[in-house]
Amino acid sequence: MTYLAKPKFHHPAIEVNALGLTHRDYEGSVSTLCAGCGHDSISAAIIRACFELSLPPHRIAKLSGIGCSSKTPTYMLGQSHGFNSVHGRMPSVLTGASLANREMLYLGVSGDGDTASIGLGQFAHAMRRGVDMTYITENNGVYGLTKGQFSATSDTGSKSKKGVDNPDAPIDLVALALQLGATFVARGFSGDKGQLVPLIKAAFEHRGAAFIDVVSPCVAFNNHEGSTKSFDYVREHNLALNSLDFITGRAPIELEAKAGTGETVTLHDGSVVRLHRLAEDYDCRDKSAALAMLERHRVGGALVTGLIYMNEEPVNLHQRLNMAQRPLNAMAEGELCPGSKALDAINQSLR
Secondary structure (H helix, E strand, C coil): CCCCCCCCCCCCCCCECCCCCEHHHHECCCCCCCCCCHHHHHHHHHHHHHHHHCCCHHHEEEEECCCHHHHHHHHECCCCEEEECCCCCHHHHHHHHHHHCCCCEEEEEEEHHHHHCCCHHHHHHHHHHCCCEEEEEEECCEECCCCCEECCCCCCCCECCCCCECCCCCCCHHHHHHHHCCCEEEEEECCCHHHHHHHHHHHHHCCCEEEEEEECCCCCCCCCCCCCCCHHHHHHECCCCCCCCCCCCCCCCCCCCCCCCEEEEECCCCCEEEEEECCCCCCCCCHHHHHHHHHHHHHCCCEEEEEEEECCCCCCHHHHCCCCCCCHHHCCHHHHCCCHHHHHHHHHHCC
8 A cells, every 4th residue: 555645644742853744744754665575664864863853854965876775764754855867976976065055964885785885985985085975875784676696795504584504704894994985984774863864963963974774684585594684693793673474464663772792683484684873982982993893793603783983173175175065056147157267277278
């Protein structure tokens, strides 16, 4: 029944934010993803974060590429601007939009295939250039739209639904974002909204390249025994998950965990996931320590969640290019094109 429009009426006492908007004002169309998909939980977290921040929907631009994750902007922020680009090219389209209009808040939604495979180069340059954006990767370690092949974030030795072992080493997007120069780096879990919503809110407030890798198990093709991205594996090796069954349409798993603790989650197919929340006294300002911490927990088989690194004085692309404070799309032709004399002067200065 996803073709039916959501009703417009609501309870007169429904919660409103500082703008007088309700939670419904930040929602989108009804989701067409598999029942219990973690991506829908991420959409709900984004909606909640924008509502609590009282962000004007018309100031948000949401962009995506191709994949299950790239469909999710349809299911959130229905009153915001949106652009669905081609596979792996979302960062460059977002960069161009940001340069044209710096007054917008940019949300890039991608997946592990869209980011870590065909879009890896685009992701790298967006992070190193410091594009002012919130970049969320909905990471399930599998190609869901094309029926379950391994993605570049699939762990070595993890099994596909057909029982094939993955021989390749995985790409850790969190560690990569750190090394590339992102000034806000975090990891969350789709089932831990209590942790994910504050991370998204902080990313929106950050004026630089903010990256959040969200582990989001695929209930259709990567939620089986042997998968290291399944609900049970994540729940066992960390803390943030719950098991759900795509076939029977169960509700998504939700989990609340204390800071500094780890939890092993067993899925209904017998596989497990280990999650570990960073302690409250963890210093997220030390990049070298963050990289060492990620490697230490990786060797131990755990996925670290929380705010991993933040530069309190970020320099974004607008600052590096010394861009005008006024958006380019608000300038007249004479301001954007100074004429042939100015170009001749520039050419002469370079001789």
